[in-house]
Amino acid sequence: MAVDRERVRTLVRELLVAIGEEPERPGLRQTPQRVADAYADFFSGVGEDAAAPLARTISVSHGPAPDTVPSGAVMLRDIRFRSMCEHHLLPFAGRAHIAYLPGEQVVGLGALPKVVDVLAARPQVQERLGEQIADTIAGALDCRGVLVVLDAMHQCVTMRGGKQTDASTVTIAARGEYTEPAARAEIIALIGKESA
Template identity: 40%
Template sequence: MTITAERITPRDTGRNPVTAERAAADFLTALGLDLSRPGLAETPGRMARAYAELLTPRPFDLTTFDNDEKYDELVLARSIPVRSVCEHHLLPFIGVAHVGYLPDDRILGLSKLARVVEFFAHRPQVQERLTKQVADWLDEHLRPRGVGVVIEADHLCMSLRGVQATGARTITSTLLGTLRDDARSRGEFFAVAGLGNH
């Protein structure tokens, strides 16, 4: 069995925590908050660290294996936690991803499906792009017969402001290869993902 591992690391964006904290303090002060209050005195630093965490993907090793057993049925990880930040308002969106593929010559370490979702989620995003990035990346690195990604998420930019549509959930999907072209395979993917008939 041939095992391959590729180190996946985020590109260096030149983050500056000191400048971020100072900017957070200026931002909060400009909104009229009194940072001399005990509860708010450390908020700019906490805010800068929180956003740095939300916007920084962790590196991981993409581990793939020869498909020695010639397994040709659906592999799916359901309800992978998703948390990202809407690039329009920098407010979080939170939900789950269902990610599956039909193997060809290589299979993937199962935890890596969640790692790929996390890798693309930890940056300013829109859900549609995130869904497609995960699917395209798996298609490129794994070369399966098909890939399916569905993300269901609640967007705070929609529930806390503007329309204030609390409880509204956005669902996006990207299907590639056999999962897009073959109705039976597509139906199986949505059924196993627990999404009914699509």
């Protein structure tokens, strides 16, 4: 379901009135439409199938490079994401790190950021976002384990309440073999390692 831009525009105009502003003053005249357009982007993942980017897989043993079968994890670090906190409708943004232990099928690495993008483009909380990413990958791929680490800064923490401007939140979601502490620790160490 697409965002109802007209309704958002009307509601933003009402919000401006409710906070004591004049929605017709020059600086605010286009604000309702701008917010409606932004929300259409921010919430474009509502109703979308997050597993769709994982539908096209490559056979490890019979694919284009059977001599390069991974014996360990496939990991993609530093996937930038942004989402909207469902508690305050304020943004949070950060980096996702995803590792999975392939079975017979792998996906192109570009598919993993697309899963993150779809799930982040909804009203979210970071803990659930990580769990949804892990569930989507574990459910769509023949993999032995999935680990998702999210590290994000939340404007509901940095701009209101305690105003902790440098605080970030880290969450971990694990499936399969990565529920074992030793396997999880190895991947978490690799996430923090500087690239060569």
